[in-house]
Amino acid sequence: MKNKSIARVCDELLLHIQCDFVGYAFQDRIGPNIRWLVAAGNRNDKYKRITVRYGKGIAGRVISTDRPMMIADFPNNILGKALEYPIMLAENLLHSYAVPIHLNGIAKGVLLVGERKNKRIFEEEQQKSVQKAAIKIEELMNTHLDEDRW
């Protein structure tokens, strides 16, 4: 139910900023694992099997630092090894931008957008749209708080 509403937000974001991929990951209700729960524009279902490694790659780092992060021209100019960026590898992304998703003020998830071809990197206008979508997801989360989370 809730993931369906979030999926709609992701679909809209994909159309709105004209990017190739949108993914949403969130921490399990019990335990430390963070998984990709929703994707739009995905080219395979690898994301469903990926558990985000805390503090690693773009998603893991966005959650551990509670800050947005941009990757331009992957795998050039990255922190660490290309191997630490599974979602970039799985979806063959060249650029990506990700923001944290909070629950009760704490970063527990991530909303990520990506481009595959050599298009322009994510500009401020698009970054703002991603942040807006993230807020929408956080609101959805709060309205569905009474539901069993997954």
Next chain:
Amino acid sequence: MESLPSRNQISSYIIQSQEEEIKRIALELHEGVGQTLYSVFTGFQFLETSVEGDSLKGYIHEMGELLEKTIQEVRLLAVELHPPTLTTLGFIPALKSYLKLYTSTYGILVDFINDGTESRLPEHHRMTLFRVCQEALVNIAKYADSLQIEINVVWKSDCLEILVKDFGKGFDVDKEVQQSAGIAAMIERMKIIGGNCIISSVIGEGTVIKLFLPLQS
């Protein structure tokens, strides 16, 4: 006149001392840092149940979760560096635990078949087999763009054969062998333990890596 050590012996020595160091770090992460963090984590759980006040309870709960994630990551890091089971239980259990981590990290499905039972191998042979498979798997995650892969291990009476097959992009093997260290190192490492490594690849179809190691009976 004393003869100088051979190139093989020197490479072997360099590899082994590096492996010893990696193993030491992995063990320290697993048994040292990991254990200590775990003790702190159980302490936090105890605190959470004993303190009064929702905001303090919530704060301690969050700290506990942070510790739990860190413990998890430390454990996974140790498995990538040197799975503890490689020394104790053997090559197959270590490979299996790495494959589990591999699928959950990269989303690539592994169809694993182990045919026969593992014969006792010297530790540095197990280490070499593990590292060469790991390099093959890492290359697949990085370059192949394959949804699924196959690994077949066959224990025969006089030899061991391992096949790692992907269904991805493929590449020009002859060219890469000349200029890339990773693939050259796989071949070299198998040679050092008296085995070999054959790589074949077809652009657009995928890559097959075949490892072969004679076994003493």
